[in-house]
Structures are given as C-alpha cells and as structure tokens.
Amino acid sequence: MTGVVLGFTGVVLHNFLPPVGFLVALLITFLGIQLVGQKYGTRTSKLWAALGWFIVFYRAATVGTSFELLIYGNTIGNLYLFAGFATLLIAAAWKVK
Numbered sequence: 317m318t319g320v321v322l323g324f325t326g327v328v329l330h331n332f333l334p335p336v337g338f339l340v341a342l343l344i345t346f347l348g349i350q351l352v353g354q355k356y357g358t359r360t361s362k363l364w365a366a367l368g369w370f371i372v373f374y375r376a377a378t379v380g381t382s383f384e385l386l387i388y389g390n391t392i393g394n395l396y397l398f399a400g401f402a403t404l405l406i407a408a409a410w411k412v413k
Contacts, residue, residue, distance in 0.1 A: 317368065318348065318351075318352050318365050318368065319348075319349075319352070319364065319365035319366060319367060319368025319369040319370075319371075319372075320368040320369070320371070320372050321348075322344060322345055322348040322349070322365065322368075322369050323368060323369035323370070323371070323372030323373050323376075324372055325341070325344055325348075326341040326342075326344060326345050326369070326373070326396070326400060327341075327372060327373065327376040327386050327387060329341040329344070330387070330392060330393070330396040330400070331387075331388070331392055331393070331396075334392050335392075338392055338395065338396060338399075341396065341400070342396075342399055342400060342403050345369065345400060345403050345404060345407065346403050346406070346407045348365070349362050349365055349366060349369075349404065349407035349408055350362075350407055350410065352365040353407075353410070353412040354412070357412055358412065359408070359409075359412055362407065362408045362412070363408055365408075366404050366405075366407075366408045369404055370401075370404070373387070373400065373401075377393075377397070
C-alpha cells in the first residue's frame, strides 16, 4: 500500500513546477522506500513497495479508455521514467539498517 501512495504522489508531483516537482518526486520515492525498509526491517518489504510504485507508474504512463495520460512523453516525463526507476532500484537495493 505504501508503494502505491508513493507512486501516486510521484506521478502527481513530477510535472508540477519543473524541475522542483520532479526533484521532490524523486526524493519522496527514495525516502519512502527507505522508510518502508526501516519500518519492516527487510529488503523484501522494500521490493513489495517498489512493485506497488511501479504498478501505479505503469498505469499512469499508459493511455486509458478515455485517452487520458498522466505521464506525458515530454522531457520531464521521460526523465521521470528513467530517474524514477533508477531511484527506485537504488533505494530497494540499499542496505537496511
């Protein structure tokens, strides 16, 4: 559930007031995944949160039945695709303390 909330927050913020919203979305993604790891103490919980983030991201980046799209194919959207996924992988692989 936490990963879904992190994904939704990142999708909403990434295109808000570029580049500040983009950077805040990446920061929230990283810190949120880290907090999940600290709360539950396992990397598996971080991977479940990352999966929830990715599901929301994937749905927001695909065209819906009414042709709505939340992550556009512009510069910020493409950067969020690559940097967000890299941030997610780094945060999930980071050692749990």
